[in-house]
Amino acid sequence: xxxxxxxxxxxxxxxxxxxxxxxxxxxxxxxxxxxxxxxxxxxxxxxxxxxxxxxxxxxxxxxxxxxxxxxxxxxxxxxxxxxxxxxxxxxxxxxxxxxxxxxxxxx
Numbered sequence: 001x002x003x004x005x006x007x008x009x010x011x012x013x014x015x016x017x018x019x020x021x022x023x024x025x026x027x028x029x030x031x032x033x034x035x036x037x038x039x040x041x042x043x044x045x046x047x048x049x050x051x052x053x054x055x056x057x058x059x060x061x062x063x064x065x066x067x068x069x070x071x072x073x074x075x076x077x078x079x080x081x082x083x084x085x086x087x088x089x090x091x092x093x094x095x096x097x098x099x100x101x102x103x104x105x106x107x
Contacts, residue, residue, distance in 0.1 A: 003030040004056065005071035006064065026071075033057040034072055037101055052104050053080075058097040061085050070102050077102035 006029055011022030037053035054072050064070075068079045083100035 001031045002034050002073075003028055004032050004034070005029075006062075006068060007070075008065065008068050029058060029062060031059045037103075050075075053077075054102050055099065056102060057086070057099050060097050062098045064098055064100055072102060075104060077104045 005026050007024045007026045009022050010024050012020050014020065033056070035055050035057075036051045037055050054077065056070070056072070062083075064079060064083045066079055066082050070077050070079060079100050080103040081101035083098050086096055086099045
């Protein structure tokens with residue numbers, strides 16, 4: 001089990017181009033399972049061999065939205081897929097949580 005850091009960016013720009021600073025707080029989510037995103041091609045691995053996309057499973061339902069930022073193993077990633085709550089099919093009273101995919105752009 002790993003812990004990740006989560007923040008929801010709230011900074012932006014005004015119509016005139018002035019920057020509104022980001023004042024979001026960083027919270028730690030513990031007890032996560034992190035696995036590389038499985039794809040047919042090697043699009044999720046950089047030239048240096050770093051993994052650019054992770055699937056994250058939490059053990060409790062979390063308020064995570066598309067566009068949020070998460071820190072996984074020391075690098076910041078953006079939530080690119082719409083998160084959804086997962087629940088085991090056989091045991092409805094078993095633990096359930098949130099699953100999301102976080103991706104980091106290179107270059």
